[in-house]
Amino acid sequence: MKQQINNPIDVSYRRHIAKTITWRIVGTIDTIILSWLISGDPLIGLKIGFAEVVTKMSLYYLHERVWFKINLSKERVRLESRKRHFAKTITWRVIGTMDTMLLAWLITGDPLTGLKIGLAEVVTKMGLYYFHERIWYKLNYGLNSRE
Helix, strand or coil: CEEECCCCCCECHHHHHHHHHHHHHHHHHHHHHHHHHHHCCHHHHHHHHHHHHHHHHHHHHHHHHHHHHCCCCCCCEEECCHHHHHHHHHHHHHHHHHHHHHHHHHHHCCHHHHHHHHHHHHHHHHHHHHHHHHHHHHCCCCECCCC
């Protein structure tokens, strides 16, 4: 599907902030559950999940802004497609997994636990993120217009 971009600010900052918040809720719940299951300690799950709230919200917002500025099309017509969402999923997952592994390592003191949690997230979060992107693509919240 093609979307005509008339104004470089067609997607508002409010939309990106709302996407950041909704994704963080989904992502934090997933991280808490995975960290708890892998470490065997619900407190570790909560510590890692809540530590990510700060780092991931900042990183996710920056990721959204970068992808908004990337124009992968010609003549100011941006292709909002499954391919774009898949590419965003991959780039975000690389950033998110690195952040999770580092935080889990620092919190548990065990690099292997950090690696396990990060690898488990690759599977769960890629699916969750892709569907999050598809849902937000169908929403008009924060768009000046959608043609």
